[in-house]
Amino acid sequence: MKTLHKIVLTVFGWSLIWISLADAGEARKRISSTANDYSNLSDIEAEIRFGRDLSARILGNYKLLKDEKKNKYIGLIGTGLAQYAGRPELKFYFGILETDEINAFAAPGGYVFITKGALAQMENEAQLAAVLGHEIAHVVKRHVVRKLNIKGDQGSATGGFAGMIGGATGSFREAFEHSLLEAEEILFTKGYKIEEEIEADQFGILLASAAGYAPDALRDFLIKCKRFESGNPKTDSEHPPHEIRIRKMNETLQAEGLLNGSNAKMRNRFNDYIHK
Amino acid sequence: MKTIDTIPELVKYCIIALLLAIFFFLIQTPLSGAEINKVMYIHSAKAPVYSRPNIQSEKIMELKTGMEIMILEEKGFWYQMTYQEIPGWIFKLMVRDTPPIETRKIDVTQLAELESKARKRPSAYTTTASARGLKTKRDRFASQYKNDFHALEKMESMVISREEADKFITDGMKNENTP
Numbered sequence: 374m375k376t377l378h379k380i381v382l383t384v385f386g387w388s389l390i391w392i393s394l395a396d397a398g399e400a401r402k403r404i405s406s407t408a409n410d411y412s413n414l415s416d417i418e419a420e421i422r423f424g425r426d427l428s429a430r431i432l433g434n435y436k437l438l439k440d441e442k443k444n445k446y447i448g449l450i451g452t453g454l455a456q457y458a459g460r461p462e463l464k465f466y467f468g469i470l471e472t473d474e475i476n477a478f479a480a481p482g483g484y485v486f487i488t489k490g491a492l493a494q495m496e497n498e499a500q501l502a503a504v505l506g507h508e509i510a511h512v513v514k515r516h517v518v519r520k521l522n523i524k525g526d527q528g529s530a531t532g533g534f535a536g537m538i539g540g541a542t543g544s545f546r547e548a549f550e551h552s553l554l555e556a557e558e559i560l561f562t563k564g565y566k567i568e569e570e571i572e573a574d575q576f577g578i579l580l581a582s583a584a585g586y587a588p589d590a591l592r593d594f595l596i597k598c599k600r601f602e603s604g605n606p607k608t609d610s611e612h613p614p615h616e617i618r619i620r621k622m623n624e625t626l627q628a629e630g631l632l633n634g635s636n637a638k639m640r641n642r643f644n645d646y647i648h649k
Numbered sequence: 650m651k652t653i654d655t656i657p658e659l660v661k662y663c664i665i666a667l668l669l670a671i672f673f674f675l676i677q678t679p680l681s682g683a684e685i686n687k688v689m690y691i692h693s694a695k696a697p698v699y700s701r702p703n704i705q706s707e708k709i710m711e712l713k714t715g716m717e718i719m720i721l722e723e724k725g726f727w728y729q730m731t732y733q734e735i736p737g738w739i740f741k742l743m744v745r746d747t748p749p750i751e752t753r754k755i756d757v758t759q760l761a762e763l764e765s766k767a768r769k770r771p772s773a774y775t776t777t778a779s780a781r782g783l784k785t786k787r788d789r790f791a792s793q794y795k796n797d798f799h800a801l802e803k804m805e806s807m808v809i810s811r812e813e814a815d816k817f818i819t820d821g822m823k824n825e826n827t828p
Contacts, residue, residue, distance in 0.1 A: 387669055412747065425801065433795035437804060448807050452814035459692030459742055461714045461749045468804040484804075498821065513742070579726060579740055582704050583697060585822050628725065630703045637825045 411518055415525025417462050423523050424482025427556050431478060431486060438469035438489055446646040451485055451505045457583045458513045475598060478560050479508035481518050492647050494597060498639030503591030507577030516569045517559055521552045571621045578625055587638050588631035592622040691716045692749045694811060698737035702727035709737045714749050
């Protein structure tokens with residue numbers, strides 16, 4: 374009888390320990406997932422406000438191209454693509470920057486910019502869609518938001534948004550300014566982490582493909598841009614070495630069976646809007 | 650109970666180990682199988698569902714923001730799912746495990762105040778940044794440091810509906826396919 378008790382007690386004891394550990398693990402996972410989610414209302418408002426301020430700076434450094442037809446064109450393509458991205462709480466805006474640099478930027482909150490120089494190097498609408506998709510991905514995946522911990526509560530550097538509006542102390546403003554400078558560094562000099570660029574590439578390819586564009590357009594554009602990599606240090610400074618990205622894109626195209634995908638490139642319409 | 654006492658020690662330990670293994674197996678399955686039979690929500694405005702985890706495969710249906718789906722399996726960029734008992738494959742990037750929230754509208758009157766402060770900030774910031782050792786970074790952008798909220802508002806004023814964007818892309822695709 375004693376042995377049976379021992380068996381029952383042992384099984385019962387171990388089971389309790391196991392369940393407690395599993396529950397604690399699940400709870401930790403839930404808490405950590407909420408903490409890193411950046412998806413409550415105040416976080417989203419902080420993201421939009423931060424992105425808006427950063428965008429105003431981008432537009433202060435470069436000029437918005439004064440060409441309504443071209444801006445509308447990229448807005449149409451971008452809005453069409455953004456429908457496939459999972460951030461329904463954001464409205465995406467698109468603008469062309471008046472510079473010959475070959476680049477594209479995305480600020481948190483849904484602000485996407487492409488340079489006149491980048492458009493000049495593009496051959497078709499599929500390439501435009503893929504580049505916009507890549508930038509939309511940086512927003513959807515919250516790459517800047519996560520790096521700078523932009524949250525709506527008071528616990529983060531930019532958590533003073535509510536306080537700022539209410540006339541809060543200078544320390545919040547300083548923290549906010551510092552975060553803006555950090556964001557500018559990511560966009561203009563340091564760049565994103567290579568994993569983030571690769572993630573944005575994959576996402577861009579999938580978004581453009583879901584909308585019906587040729588899946589290999591981003592790779593083709595990057596191969597073309599590679600020519601400018603050494604000659605112009607400002608060119609595409611946001612991005613890591615092209616070779617790694619091109620190799621990873623080829624892997625994605627292969628793995629997803631996209632190499633023989635749609636061939637919709639829309640060269641004529643792109644030329645009508647951009648190159649004429 | 651006499652029978653138990655007569656069982657050799659080794660066999661008893663084996664029985665304990667076996668019972669423990671069976672029990673752990675039974676309680677572990679529902680806790681760790683997070684992706685199996687899990688309800689998730691569509692977050693994109695348009696979410697095409699394919700017959701296989703391949704964009705070239707047949708498009709079965711298109712789901713909309715907020716719809717609930719049951720996730721069955723995960724494979725690369727894809728989830729295998731069912732919606733109203735119709736099975737298919739969907740891109741992970743269109744799905745999240747919490748319901749979506751509506752598009753946020755920021756109070757522009759608050760923004761106006763924020764922007765007026767933003768315009769005053771640079772000179773004040775230069776001083777504090779120097780004191781905090783941030784001047785080098787600050788200086789890197791100092792020559793270019795200015796905001797253009799007017800251009801931003803112009804960019805934001807370009808209203809494009811999803812329907813208009815959809816039609817534009819669809820019409821383009823049709824023309825592309827017309828010989």
